[in-house]
Amino acid sequence: MDVSFWQKDLETIERQPLKKLQLKLLRETVDFALKTPFYKSRLHKVAITSSDDIKSLEDLKKIPFTTKDDLREGYPYGHLAVDLGDVVRIHTSSGTTGIPTVIYHTKSDLDNWTDLVARSIVATGATKKDIFQNMMSYGLFTGGLGLHYGAERVGLTIIPAGPGNTKRQMQLMKDFRTTLIHITPSYLLHIGSKLEEFGFSLKDFVLKKAYCGAEPYSGNTRKKLEKSFGIDVYNSYGLSEMNGPGVSFECVNKCGMHTWEDAYIMEVIDPKTGKNLGEEKEGELVFTTLRRRATPILRYRTRDLAFIYKGTCRCKRTHRRISRITGRSDDMLIVNGVNVFPSQIEEVIMKIPEVGNNYQVYLEKEGALDKLTVKVEIYSKMFTGDLLQLDSLKEKIINELRAAIILTPAVELHEPGVLPVSEGKAKRVADNRQKI
């Protein structure tokens, strides 16, 4: 199979020089991190006051982990390491409460990110001849813009379709002879199931490849998608705290996702003990940014579970590969590619006086897509007997949830005492989705 590269020297760098490069970049990153109030205090506590205290990659282990809650505590400027004037873009992602995680980017940060995405695209064999329909959200969510700029750099023809409006997606795919799409796996399944209904058939398309990410899916679902569409499906991994897409990406060999180790130090830890698990053992992915100036993050606990493959890939890239994501080590839900924490939902509905004590977050599949329903009990003293009041209460809950979690959930109102009473958070969530 033909193997192309975007930055061949970096992508095929030998392990020893790669480690040397990582150390150099880590030291730079630590110096930048020390400019932020958060890391200044955190690193001083472990006696790291300058990059001189980082003498080898082993010294990384002296640095405590950074969690999503740490990022939240620093909101909005606690993690900013450069002058705000040098920041050219802000992305945020869902936090465990109403306070999101914010990531700042300088021009060079975006430039580096774009190169990582460009590498990923070229690694799958895509070229400037490809017509790329990007069905991920544009905006604060990094999936859309991340792939967009990488594809533009490689020179692909981009159709910035964004998600949804399935019939129009099909029309665009047909009219512009789309060869490559970026999409959540459940939305691709959805498109497959709706072709006939919207008057299309696979013969209308010349699709060759799909990049699937933003939610977990199995190897079997990949095979199913590849077979039913007659395409290659490439697995993509990223998170906004680490820029977004382009952290780890599959090459033409589709045998695990190469993590760009000249941009991230990757670790897999036991989520309970924090102990490093090395390769081939499943645990929580932990990343350290190596090239980001505006928001350096050290040893970020992603809560995503995966393992690192041993050995090298036939494509000659020396960057190690991770498995597909098998789950989470926290209670975060991924709903049609959007990350939602049950605590975000709780925070919203418990502020509404008409809502009683009990609620339930209910997830199910509606066709190939996820459906999120928030069931709430009405606080009986707030019941006025007015139908319009209940309708507007429902509307209010939907609007406030939409503002907090980006998704638009269905809301059901219930009598007090009907929903299951739970002692802990876990039972508040009923996930009846079949894994894909």
Added chain:
Amino acid sequence: MKLTQISIFLENRKGRLYDVCSLLGKKKINIRALTIAETEEFGILRIVVDKPAEAVRALKDNGFMANLTDIVAVEVKDKPGGLAAILKILSDNNINLEYMYGFVEKAADQALLVFRFDSPDKAIEVLKKNKIKVIGKEDIKNL
């Protein structure tokens, strides 16, 4: 005079209306009028009963969400145009009607109607001035 209507929140699940009616039956409470306002997932049952205070107590004790509302019940001639005549009076006097429903009735030549106004006292005054019979608390027990 004003009467009391009970509004009860009903989830759209099997047997819920039966639960309300059987509870009231057991408590020997007689439903004089009822209507259901509904959406896809839930409804509000509105009833006028002979013993509203007892009914609400029983309902709340049994976990129902119930609330009391003032309504006005009037007697009209059970013939074409009977309701229209009343609505004209209300309209001419700028009385705003929120909703209304019909009443169970035994006397043959009269129909009874239940109205929910945003200003019930003003409505009663207007109706009485126009010689429309407004049903009182004692009347409801004897219907």
